[in-house]
Amino acid sequence: MTSPLFEYAPAPESRSIVDVAPSYGLFVDGEFVDGSGDTLKTVNPATEEVLSEVAVGTEADVDRAVRAARRAFTRVWGPMRPADRGKYLFRIARILQERAREFAVLESLDNGKPIRESRDVDVPLAAAHFFHHAGWADKLGYAGLGPDPRPHGVAGQVIPWNFPLLMLAWKVAPALATGNTVVLKPAETTPLTALLFAQVCQQADLPPGVVNIVTGAGETGRAVVEHADVDKVAFTGSTEVGRSIARAVAGTRKVLTLELGGKAANIVFDDAPIDQAVEGIVRGIFFNQGHVCCAGSRLLVQESVHDEVIASLQRRIGTLRVGDPLDKNTDVGAINSAEQLARIRELSEIGEAEGAHRWQPACDLPDRGFWFPPTVFTDVSPAHRIARDEVFGPVLSVLTFRTPDEAVAKADNSTYGLSAGIWTEKGSRILAIADRLRAGVVWANTFNQFDPTSPFGGYKQSGYGREGGRQGLAAYLKGASH
Amino acid sequence: MSDRLAVRKTFKLYLGGAFPRSESGRTYAVTDARGAFLANAAWASRKDARDAVVAARGAFAKWSGATAYNRGQVLYRVAEVMEGRHAQFCEEVAAGEGLSAGRARAVVDAAVDRWVWYAGWTDKLASVLGSANPVAGPFFGFSTPEPTGVVAVLAPQRSSLLGLVSVLAPVLAGGNTAVVVTSRERPLPAVTLGEVLATSDVPGGVVNLLTGDAGEIGPWLAEHDDVDAVDLTGAPPAQAMELERLAAGSIKRVLRPPAEEPDWSADPGLSRMTPFLETKTVWHPKGV
Numbered sequence: 120m121t122s123p124l125f126e127y128a129p130a131p132e133s134r135s136i137v138d139v140a141p142s143y144g145l146f147v148d149g150e151f152v153d154g155s156g157d158t159l160k161t162v163n164p165a166t167e168e169v170l171s172e173v174a175v176g177t178e179a180d181v182d183r184a185v186r187a188a189r190r191a192f193t194r195v196w197g198p199m200r201p202a203d204r205g206k207y208l209f210r211i212a213r214i215l216q217e218r219a220r221e222f223a224v225l226e227s228l229d230n231g232k233p234i235r236e237s238r239d240v241d242v243p244l245a246a247a248h249f250f251h252h253a254g255w256a257d258k259l260g261y262a263g264l265g266p267d268p269r270p271h272g273v274a275g276q277v278i279p280w281n282f283p284l285l286m287l288a289w290k291v292a293p294a295l296a297t298g299n300t301v302v303l304k305p306a307e308t309t310p311l312t313a314l315l316f317a318q319v320c321q322q323a324d325l326p327p328g329v330v331n332i333v334t335g336a337g338e339t340g341r342a343v344v345e346h347a348d349v350d351k352v353a354f355t356g357s358t359e360v361g362r363s364i365a366r367a368v369a370g371t372r373k374v375l376t377l378e379l380g381g382k383a384a385n386i387v388f389d390d391a392p393i394d395q396a397v398e399g400i401v402r403g404i405f406f407n408q409g410h411v412c413c414a415g416s417r418l419l420v421q422e423s424v425h426d427e428v429i430a431s432l433q434r435r436i437g438t439l440r441v442g443d444p445l446d447k448n449t450d451v452g453a454i455n456s457a458e459q460l461a462r463i464r465e466l467s468e469i470g471e472a473e474g475a476h477r478w479q480p481a482c483d484l485p486d487r488g489f490w491f492p493p494t495v496f497t498d499v500s501p502a503h504r505i506a507r508d509e510v511f512g513p514v515l516s517v518l519t520f521r522t523p524d525e526a527v528a529k530a531d532n533s534t535y536g537l538s539a540g541i542w543t544e545k546g547s548r549i550l551a552i553a554d555r556l557r558a559g560v561v562w563a564n565t566f567n568q569f570d571p572t573s574p575f576g577g578y579k580q581s582g583y584g585r586e587g588g589r590q591g592l593a594a595y596l597k598g599a600s601h
Numbered sequence: 602m603s604d605r606l607a608v609r610k611t612f613k614l615y616l617g618g619a620f621p622r623s624e625s626g627r628t629y630a631v632t633d634a635r636g637a638f639l640a641n642a643a644w645a646s647r648k649d650a651r652d653a654v655v656a657a658r659g660a661f662a663k664w665s666g667a668t669a670y671n672r673g674q675v676l677y678r679v680a681e682v683m684e685g686r687h688a689q690f691c692e693e694v695a696a697g698e699g700l701s702a703g704r705a706r707a708v709v710d711a712a713v714d715r716w717v718w719y720a721g722w723t724d725k726l727a728s729v730l731g732s733a734n735p736v737a738g739p740f741f742g743f744s745t746p747e748p749t750g751v752v753a754v755l756a757p758q759r760s761s762l763l764g765l766v767s768v769l770a771p772v773l774a775g776g777n778t779a780v781v782v783t784s785r786e787r788p789l790p791a792v793t794l795g796e797v798l799a800t801s802d803v804p805g806g807v808v809n810l811l812t813g814d815a816g817e818i819g820p821w822l823a824e825h826d827d828v829d830a831v832d833l834t835g836a837p838p839a840q841a842m843e844l845e846r847l848a849a850g851s852i853k854r855v856l857r858p859p860a861e862e863p864d865w866s867a868d869p870g871l872s873r874m875t876p877f878l879e880t881k882t883v884w885h886p887k888g889v
Binding site: 263361365534559572573579582593 | 829879885886
């Protein structure tokens with residue numbers, strides 16, 4: 120049998136557009152400064168090549184950043200006319216658009232995601248987030264959050280490595296639009312686009328101290344969260360870390376929003392158009408190598424179409440191109456880190472050990488870098504670890520159901536509740552099932568769609584608070600009920 | 602004065618629609634504001650709290666799945682029955698809170714009116730808090746508020762009826778079910794409210810009222826994995842931080858206690874409803 124892959128000549132995006140410095144300091148009070156602690160190396164996960172060295176922010180560094188943010192809040196950003204705050208955000212949105220290729224290439228280098236995704240999803244959505252929130256800055260009184268909603272002050276924000284620039288935008292844009300200033304800690308393995316964003320802030324003449332970026336790992340994040348002069352904490356990441364942050368802010372006056380893990384059910388009914396559903400399943404779990412908190416990692420397929428769906432899905436997965444993130448033909452890129460790869464491998468081995476059946480397409484993986492092929496587990500029972508734990512990788516667990524009630528029961532049988540998918544031609548069924556699913560985002564006949572106007576966030580242990588839309592503004596305004 | 606011997610009431614818990622004693626067999630003496638004995642109230646235990654969570658979880662699907670109009674009518678019916686018990690509430694509030702008859706009447710009036718106010722909210726929340734999302738693509742997207750789930754409420758310690766209504770009604774209006782630990786010193790209006798709920802149309806288990814000590818039961822509720830949110834209003838101030846920490850274990854939504862018990866006559870706005878509401882966003886493609 121011939122390979123299902125079409126032959127394509129390699130079409131690598133040039134990396135000459137980005138200029139990665141050998142080392143970076145912290146962005147505090149409008150300028151790059153040396154950190155007072157160690158450094159860490161950030162690597163290209165597709166090649167294991169060291170891209171740069173960045174500072175590991177210490178408590179003293181974080182303190183300096185928080186003090187800069189407080190000063191900027193009190194003296195400049197707080198008193199500024201809201202329309203002017205909006206104009207700065209419009210400027211940032213435009214610069215992101217102008218430098219979109221640079222950001223896309225840098226994101227793919229540092230994160231390992233396919234350039235097709237960083238170019239078509241991450242960067243345009245990040246710009247859209249700034250553009251959308253820019254317009255809110257002088258219209259907050261119309262948001263239904265009270266006649267004169269006020270900012271909290273200094274927001275401490277800690278973001279993950281799966282969508283480094285986009286998560287920055289989700290955090291920074293609403294915080295600034297509502298009049299807060301920011302100390303942001305990017306993920307340990309993906310600091311580079313945040314540091315490039317710092318240059319964008321300079322280019323936009325954003326007043327010093329409004330945005331401060333302190334790179335580092337867990338301890339740096341802890342210092343941001345626990346700093347006594349931080350008023351508002353926003354975190355996206357694992358449920359485990361979210362728990363420790365919720366404990367850390369207990370008993371303080373800090374306001375907290377959490378966007379945590381997920382184990383989304385993607386429910387395929389027997390009347391769904393199979394080809395479309397298969398595209399949705401692929402988009403749901405293999406988008407961004409499955410490093411997506413809302414990934415459709417549990418496929419619930421109606422028993423009568425199980426074999427047909429799986430056969431079609433396997434055929435489709437066989438055509439996915441896994442490899443060089445900078446190649447425009449690549450569908451699935453590199454796993455972000457050795458650590459994450461180890462976790463994906465471990466959970467997959469547990470899946471087999473517990474009796475599920477692992478399927479992977481024949482696919483050549485590069486010799487260097489961190490790679491894991493698209494993987495489908497069938498014969499999964501709801502008690503299996505791979506049906507319960509968030510793998511955060513390109514691993515799909517397939518379960519079956521017979522009735523809509525069973526589908527809902529299995530979908531909701533999770534400590535998480537971030538997202539879900541429904542595939543059926545029957546509109547009334549979509550609405551009824553969507554009503555019953557305990558999940559913050561439900562995609563019907565689509566999956567993994569995001570938009571700055573659309574609130575995103577979880578039920579249950581997937582966190583609380585929303586990002587995006589009118590509802591998302593509430594997180595950054597005092598006493599605001601969404 | 603008639604020489605008839607009064608029939609005294611046994612004060613019990615309200616749990617799953619029934620009126621059990623505490624499984625622990627414990628009671629404690631409730632006195633009036635001047636220290637005179639009023640009644641022996643059931644002293645709820647950890648086991649009662651766990652039973653109450655089971656009852657509240659069991660009642661959640663039906664209550665949250667009812668139409669907003671139906672929930673509004675059921676809650677309005679509660680206010681009607683409260684009005685019928687007006688005199689009894691006045692007596693209990695006056696005795697427990699040490700208020701004059703006139704002041705107690707005003708408090709009971711406010712409590713009934715507060716319940717009516719929340720009853721009217723059920724079918725407005727989605728219009729006020731929801732949205733049609735103008736996304737940049739061929740999709741129909743909308744967001745609606747939904748109840749968080751089972752809410753554990755530590756009711757105010759001082760305001761035994763108006764305070765209780767002010768924390769319970771908003772939880773119910775949003776479609777949640779509740780496990781309430783009442784004021785420890787002043788539990789009698791809560792017991793009567795349980796009788797009101799049992800004789801209106803609120804399904805059993807939607808509200809569970811535990812008389813007893815928030816300091817003792819609070820931690821069990823705060824760390825219970827099947828509780829989705831906690832309102833710490835009536836928590837002992839020294840314990841609030843520990844309760845919030847316990848609640849973090851399962852990422853519960855936490856409504857922190859105010860520095861001191863607020864003036865319950867003030868307009869609450871949405872501030873007690875939105876902490877117990879989730880936003881659900883649904884996307885669907887447009888196409889011909």
